[in-house]
Amino acid sequence: MVRELATERIAPRAAAIDSAAEFPWDLKELLAKQDLLGTCFEERHGGTALDGVGQAIVVEELARADATTSLIVIVQKLGALPILIAGNPEQQDRYFPRLASGEWLIAFGLTEAGAGSDVAAIRMRATRDGDDYLLSGSKRFITHGSVAKLVTVFALTDPAAGGRKGMSAFIVETDTPGFSAPRLEHKLGIRGSPTAELVFDEVRVPAANRLGEEGGGFPIAMATLDRSRLSIAAQAVGIAQGALDAALAYAAERRQFGERIADFQGIQFMLADMASQTEAARQLTYAAAAAVDAGASDLAYWTSSAKLIAGDTAMRVTTDAVQVLGGYGYVSEYPVERMMRDAKITQLYEGTQQIQRLIIARQLLRRAGVGR
Amino acid sequence: MRIVVCVKQVPATTADKRYRPDLRLDRAAAEAVINPLDEYAIEQALRLQEAGTVEMVTYLSMGPPEAAESLRRALAMGGDDAVLVSDPALGGADEWVTARVLAAALDRLAPEVSLMGMASDDARGSLVPGAVAAIRGVPYLSYGSELTLAGDQARVRRLSPSGFDIVAAPLPVVASVTDQVGEPRYASLRGIMAAKRKPMETWALADLSLSAADLRGGALTTVIEVRPPEAKPPTERIADVGPDEAAVRIADWLAARKLI
Numbered sequence: 001m002v003r004e005l006a007t008e009r010i011a012p013r014a015a016a017i018d019s020a021a022e023f024p025w026d027l028k029e030l031l032a033k034q035d036l037l038g039t040c041f042e043e044r045h046g047g048t049a050l051d052g053v054g055q056a057i058v059v060e061e062l063a064r065a066d067a068t069t070s071l072i073v074i075v076q077k078l079g080a081l082p083i084l085i086a087g088n089p090e091q092q093d094r095y096f097p098r099l100a101s102g103e104w105l106i107a108f109g110l111t112e113a114g115a116g117s118d119v120a121a122i123r124m125r126a127t128r129d130g131d132d133y134l135l136s137g138s139k140r141f142i143t144h145g146s147v148a149k150l151v152t153v154f155a156l157t158d159p160a161a162g163g164r165k166g167m168s169a170f171i172v173e174t175d176t177p178g179f180s181a182p183r184l185e186h187k188l189g190i191r192g193s194p195t196a197e198l199v200f201d202e203v204r205v206p207a208a209n210r211l212g213e214e215g216g217g218f219p220i221a222m223a224t225l226d227r228s229r230l231s232i233a234a235q236a237v238g239i240a241q242g243a244l245d246a247a248l249a250y251a252a253e254r255r256q257f258g259e260r261i262a263d264f265q266g267i268q269f270m271l272a273d274m275a276s277q278t279e280a281a282r283q284l285t286y287a288a289a290a291a292v293d294a295g296a297s298d299l300a301y302w303t304s305s306a307k308l309i310a311g312d313t314a315m316r317v318t319t320d321a322v323q324v325l326g327g328y329g330y331v332s333e334y335p336v337e338r339m340m341r342d343a344k345i346t347q348l349y350e351g352t353q354q355i356q357r358l359i360i361a362r363q364l365l366r367r368a369g370v371g372r
Numbered sequence: 373m374r375i376v377v378c379v380k381q382v383p384a385t386t387a388d389k390r391y392r393p394d395l396r397l398d399r400a401a402a403e404a405v406i407n408p409l410d411e412y413a414i415e416q417a418l419r420l421q422e423a424g425t426v427e428m429v430t431y432l433s434m435g436p437p438e439a440a441e442s443l444r445r446a447l448a449m450g451g452d453d454a455v456l457v458s459d460p461a462l463g464g465a466d467e468w469v470t471a472r473v474l475a476a477a478l479d480r481l482a483p484e485v486s487l488m489g490m491a492s493d494d495a496r497g498s499l500v501p502g503a504v505a506a507i508r509g510v511p512y513l514s515y516g517s518e519l520t521l522a523g524d525q526a527r528v529r530r531l532s533p534s535g536f537d538i539v540a541a542p543l544p545v546v547a548s549v550t551d552q553v554g555e556p557r558y559a560s561l562r563g564i565m566a567a568k569r570k571p572m573e574t575w576a577l578a579d580l581s582l583s584a585a586d587l588r589g590g591a592l593t594t595v596i597e598v599r600p601p602e603a604k605p606p607t608e609r610i611a612d613v614g615p616d617e618a619a620v621r622i623a624d625w626l627a628a629r630k631l632i
Binding site for chain 2: 001004005033034035036038039048050
C-alpha cells in the first residue's frame with residue numbers, strides 16, 4: 001500500500017514540492033487518512049503500533065519517492081518519542097489520539113544556535129511560576145516548527161546545574177501566547193519541509209506538561225535520539241533506493257556508441273556497487289530496528305551504526321546516480337539531483353556522522369569493559 | 373441489504389507473461405493484482421455501505437488458492453467477509469464455466485445485489501456479468517456510472533451517446549459498473565491489519581452441488597493459439613533536412629495514407 005501510494009500519489013508531486021519549497025499539506029492529509037502518521041502509537045490511542053521494521057519500511061518506501069514527505073512520518077515520531085519515553089498516562093491519553101490520527105503535527109525542539117552536537121549547551125530557560133513554567137529563549141533548525149501544533153521542548157530549569165543535570169522537557173502547544181516561528185531556513189535539500197527558528201517569549205506552560213522529573217530532560221533527549229535516528233537510517237535507505245531505481249531505468253534506455261549504457265561494464269560496476277551498498281544499509285537498519293524493539297542495552301550502537309552507514313550510502317549512491325545520468329543527472333528534469341541534495345541532510349541531522357562515530361566508539365569501549 | 377462484489381485476480385498489466393504448453397497463462401510467474409476494473413465495483417459497494425444503504429459487503433472470487441491474496445487486499449479496502457471458490461477442476465475455466473460457478477455461489481449467498489467490474493483486464497470478455505444474470509434469472513443492470521439503491525429497486529446511471537440512461541430493476545439484480553464510479557480508495561494501514569481478522573471461506577465445487585461433469589470439462593471454448601501483439605513498424609524519421617523539404621515529406625506521407 002505504501003509503495004503504491006508513494007509511486008502514484010507522492011512521486012509525481014516531489015519535484016514541485018522541492019521547487020516551491022512549500023510544505024505538502026495535501027500529502028500530510030493523505031498520510032493521515034492512510035493511518036501512516038500513527039505507526040508508532042498504540043491501538044488504544046488510535047495508532048497502528050507497527051514494529052520497528054514495519055515503521056522503517058514505511059519511511060523507506062515514502063523516502064524512495066520523496067524525502068520531504070517521508071519526514072512528515074519521521075518527525076511525528078521524533079516529536080512524540082519524549083512523550084512515549086517519559087510521558088505519564090494522562091499526557092499520553094491527552095495528546096496521542098490527535099497525533100496518531102494526524103490531526104495535529106508535533107515537532108522536536110532541542111537544537112539551538114549554539115547547541116547542536118553539544119546538546120548540553122542549550123540556553124533556553126524554563127522558570128517556575130506557581131503551577132506553571134515560563135519558557136524563554138530560542139530554538140533553531142526545528143523541522144516542522146512552523147506547522148506543528150505541539151513541540152516537545154528542552155529548557156534549563158536549573159541553569160547552575162548545567163545542561164546534563166539542569167535540563168527539563170516540556171510539551172508546548174504552539175498557540176500559547178509568546179510562541180512564534182518568525183523565520184524559515186533556505187535549504188539545500190528537503191526543501192518542502194519547513195525548518196523553523198522558534199522564539200519563546202515567556203511562554204506559559206503548565207507544570208502538568210513537564211515530561212518526567214524536573215532536571216530529567218537530558219536523558220530523555222538522549223533516549224529519544226538513540227531511537228529516532230533509526231528513522232533517518234530508513235529515510236537514507238529509501239533515498240538511495242530511489243536514486244538506484246532512477247539510475248537503472250535510465251541506463252537501460254540511454255544509448256551511446258550504439259549500445260545501451262547499461263551494457264557497459266563501467267556502468268554495471270557502478271550499479272552493482274549502488275545496489276549492494278543500499279541492501280547492506282537496509283539490512284543493518286532492520287537489524288537496528290530489531291535491537292530497539294528488543295530493548296537491547298546497546299541499542300545506540302545499532303542505531304548509530306545504521307544511521308552512519310545508511311547516510312553515507314545515500315550520499316554515495318545519489319552522487320553515483322547523478323554520474324550515471326551524466327548531464328541529465330545534473331538538471332532538474334530528472335529526480336536524481338534532488339535526491340543527491342536530499343541525501344546530504346541524512347549525514348547531518350539527528351547527530352552528524354562524526355557524533356555517530358563517537359557513540360559507536362563509546363559503546364565499543366563499554367563492551368570491552370574499558371569505557372569511562 | 374447485502375452486496376456481493378465479484379473480484380477476479382489477474383496478472384498485472386506490466387507483468388512479464390508466459391504461457392504453459394497447454395496455452396494457459398502461467399499465473400504463478402506473473403505478479404497478480406485485483407482486476408483494476410473490479411476495484412471500481414469495490415469502491416461503489418463501499419460507498420453504499422458508508423452511506424448506510426448497505427449493511428454488508430462480501431467479496432466472491434473464483435480462482436486458484438493464491439486468489440485469496442486478492443480477496444485479502446479487497447478486505448483491506450473495507451467490507452466484511454469473503455468467499456473463494458477454488459477447485460482443481462476449474463483450471464482453464466472459460467467465461468461460461470466461470471459464470472455457472474459464480475451463479476451457483478451467488479445463489480448460496482443470496483445477496484440483493486451482485487456487483488462486478490465491467491470487464492477483466494486479462495481476457496476482456498465482458499461476458500460474465502450478463503451470463504450470471506441469465507443463469508440466475510435475475511435482471512442485469514450493465515455499465516453503470518453509478519449504482520443507487522432505494523426500496524426494493526436498484527438503479528444504474530449509464531453513460532450513453534446522448535447523455536445518461538437511468539435503468540432500474542427490482543431486487544435482486546446483477547450489476548456491473550465502469551470506471552466512472554470514482555477513484556478506488558487505497559487500503560489504509562488499519563484496514564490492512566483489520567483484513568487479517570475478517571472471515572474468509574473457501575468453497576469447492578462440491579460445496580455448490582456442482583461436479584466437473586456439469587461444467588463439461590471446464591470450458592466450452594478452446595484456446596487454439598496465443599501470440600504477442602505484432603510489432604509496430606519502425607518510426608520513420610525525417611531529419612537533417614530544411615523545414616520546406618520536411619513539410620513536403622510529411623505532407624506526402626500523410627497523402628500516401630489518404631489522411632489529407
